[in-house]
Amino acid sequence: MDRNTFTGLFLIMVILGAAVFFMKPSDADIKKEKERITADSLKKVGANQTVTPTATAASNALAKQDTTISTGPFGANLNGTEATSVLENQLLKLTFTNIGGKIKSVEVKDVKTYAGAPVVLFNGNNNKFGLNLNIDGKIVNTNNLYFTSTKNGNSMSMRANYSADKYIEFVYDLKDASNNVGFNVNLNGLNGVVQGNTVSINWETTLLQQEKSAAKEQEHAAPYYKYSEQNPDHLGIGKDEKVDLTEGKIEWFSFKQHFFSAVLIPQVPFEKGNLESKVSTEQGKVKWYGANMQLPFNQLASQSYAMKFYFGTNKFSTLKDQGQDIEKQVDMGYWPLKYINRWIVLPVFNFLESFNWGYGLIILVLTILLKLAMSPLTYKSYISMAKMRILKPEMDEIKAKVGDDNPTLLQQEYLKLYKKVGVNPLGGCLPMLLQLPFVMAFFFFFPNLFELRGESFLWMKDLSTYDDFIKFGFTIPFIGDHLSLMCVLMTISTLIYTYFNNQISGATGQMKYIGYIMPIIFLGVLNSYPSGLNYYYFLANMLTFAQQYLIRMMVNDEKIHAILQENKAKPQSEKKKSKFQARLDDYMRTQQQAKIQSKKK
Template identity: 50%
Template sequence: MDRNTLIGLILIFAILGGSFYLMKPSESEIKQEQRLQDSLKRVKAGLPPTLDSTKNTAVKAATPSLVDSADLKKPFGGAKYGDEKIITLENEKIIAKVTSKGGRVKSVELKNEKNFDGSPLILFDGNNNRFGLLFNAAGQNIATNDLNFQSSDVDAVVNNDDTKSIKFRLNYNEAQYIEYTYTLKGNDYNLALDVNAVGLQNLVPQDQKTILLDWGAILYQKEKNVKGERDKSSIYYKTAENDVDHLSETGDDEEKLEKKLTWIAFKQHYFSSILSSKTGFASADLDVKTAADLDIVKLYSAKAKLDFSNQKDNQYSFNFFFGPNKYNILKAQNNDYHRIINMGWGPMRWINQWITVPVFNFLDGFHMSYGIVILILTVLLKGVLFPLTYKSYLSMAKMRVLKPQLDEIKAKVGDDNAMLLQQEQMKLYKQAGVNPLGGCLPLVIQMPFTIAFFYFFPNLFELRGESFLWVKDLSTYDAPITFPAIFGIDHISFMCILMTLTTLLTTWYNNATSGVSGQMKYIGYFMPLIFFFVLNSFPAGLNYYYFLGAVFTFLTQLIIRTFVDDDKILAKLEANKKRPESEKKKSSFQAKMEEMMRQQQAQKGKK
């Protein structure tokens, strides 16, 4: 086994080991699975399933049948009683139901969207969410989420440029109350909330500088692949310094932020509820958990401090955004909401933000099938990168025609003297004017574009619910073959199979044309097989793009092969050997290699 083969095998095992490490379940996933198995055992034994303790974050308001007279003497004590009243605000985009229990938004339905099973898409509903102020008044802990507000308003539908407001008031007395004013405009995803706290400064302790805003929700499954949905759902936030960050998307996480925030987002894969404040949140404790229930994506909790003045009434202006994580829609809000969409990091994000998104939007304007849009996008990308592909292939062709001479050097020198072998090989490269890394650099330059699409397509809202050929939904995996789970796999994606087979075909062709032999011949087959298991549950749109990329790569190599004559290349390299040394341009790689070999020889001479 020569050194190159050994290095190749080490890299393959390193990739395999890294893949198994990265794909192993997190501690939260293990706990979730254990809770699920415990519940299943109880069901089989005829017992009710265990409840996840985290579900208690959804506060349930109860209406006692009898009034406790002692409650009436406490601040806002009478607000514990009363019948629930729900007022509906509706426009072309959303249906928001506001309840008198807590004066909060009880549910939001997006009118133009559906769940993966065709049911109405509701961001959150009922007592699975909470929203309100927490503060101390006259020695009593007050949670407005549990109290009954009053309102004389009725349901309203607004359209176009119309605007409608409704008010809910939590009364202590005529001079002391909390009033919520919700305002909805036509054709908008935003619901404004103005909070007016009148006279509270006379109830709370004089040294209190902040009150707490408590917001929480249990968000249910909306996509076919609930695991994939969980892995792209978390709490995002923006600081006053314009930094956008988030809690972990792949597991339970919590964070105490001692900095001012401008907005907090409860993000699911393709939809978000975002709460912003004109004056900002002084600080916040954020928490995200994964529940055992298979249909629950995650449980979110945010406790944010609001500045409070004990010298005057306090007003707060908030805004809820209830809508899709569609790049153009979020960017149009002019508050950096679009940064909750994961476009990758570094060069990948720049490529997606400044190249991929504009080109995709341009193609989308022609109202074609998204399968055709992806096809055209792939052709354009391959066309732009063709010069690099050609240069890479030409460099590999030079290495291919030199291989017989390299084999002769190896047979003459042997494997025992690695330094001498390397020197003789570098001498041949220098004489022929060949850079041994010339085929790698163009591939490295292309790599960010390939990885950028790995982030772009799984987060592309436009693919949601869009069909193409046999694929019913390009935003999730196509599963024509399903079976009981084996090692966590319960389906086979046909688009992923096509991608894998085409990549294997390209690898075979490369091996055949490059003259690779021995064990190195089989190393290239490992990566497509590894990626099959990795990408099997990824969106069909992503696998479709990689399939097209592999097809065009194969066709490009066939076309280039017909124009590249190995005999002419060899003749040119032989001509380079005859040129004077002074006329030969030395590559930086060759210069560095020669300098390294001189240093090694010098150190060896000293010994």
């Protein structure tokens, strides 16, 4: 292009630009033209029908909706303004939002957090709930749609239209004085629109802190689930975890925290799904849970899914009323501890609770009843330890003769003495081992007992958590940032019990000092455990003192010594062998044969 051509084209562009700018109509001209077009349109319509402002608005809205729908699935429901509504009864207050047509927050009435605020299980943007639908190859999550809500008494209907006769509807029904919320999903006319043979329910929420210690609350929080014809199971407690649930149909799943749960129970079990849990590090939050569950979808007809929510406490009896083993998410311990707690301890506790006593008194009476039931074993253990104590002088004589150079021979001589006097050296340990499962069962029972939550006794404001009688203001390794007075009293009583137990058994050497180490370890372990648990262990120690004092008043050491000497003097043929003595004879014969074989070599 030469210079003259370029100059000509440039001048033409300048002229065209100036013409457009100066010949542009004014705002007044544009307004007049719009009014003229509207008047002409109304005249044309008036020849056929009368047009009202309402009809015009409706027509414009429908035209807008049709245009939006044509741009994508549920296009008319992608924008809007949030609106909330409430359903409540004596036990629950549910706040709904039209965004996602879901329950925005759940407040459990008649209970408070440790700080005295209302118990809100989840709230706001921390809670996501909806269906994942495959439409035209794209996943549409109803959590992002704006629904139209209709309230009728204590029922709430949420609807999102795909078209005039095709829609998604969530129907919630809150019964009077109930922790259950009926939940029905209606997919009307969406067969042929939704692709595939399954739809997925997605639920994500963040647990809010309800108790005194978020760290302890995390130790008792986990998503639970139940396969058909199996016992409930759960994800890991102290770590992030995701589990695919593909081993069977899923009867229910729950977002469980320490003393409260949100459970979703379908009428027809979920086909499969996955659960995920993440430990939260944010203040005031415990854990994040996520669930995706699949439901079958029939392409030949409209679909409806009936379900129900449970929102409420983890009180064992309340969960049991829900059926389907939901109460088993209350941790009663491992086998056989859970059977002891469920079939012995819990029924006795519930019986005592029916008298409307304070829980401090109930724990006291429960401990007394347990000690009375175990008193035969305690008596037998005391007698066995007393026999060993009375034999100690003779054992010292044997040790002086044999010396410490040959421990095998020394042990053989001890066994001969036990055989002669008819003493089982394990007789004091076995009764204590039989009592140990009951002692350990309470280690799970009290920390998971909802009834103790918020109940005070003496200086302990809440028996379901620790009493920080002394607050350090800083953290001490192994102890923490506080010192529990009841835990200290429990530790002192255990040390005293160990001292008197050593006096009875005549323990010496390392065994004498091991008993003093364990209570110190328990001080660090139990310092952050519920004061109700430490109160029980303290009472158990004090009642054991009383039992041993009474037994000591009843038992005469001189009589026991005379019986042992009498047994020692009896011919071997007159002595009826016990199972222990039979095993003792076998052991001694084996040792003797081994000794002979070693000499031959």
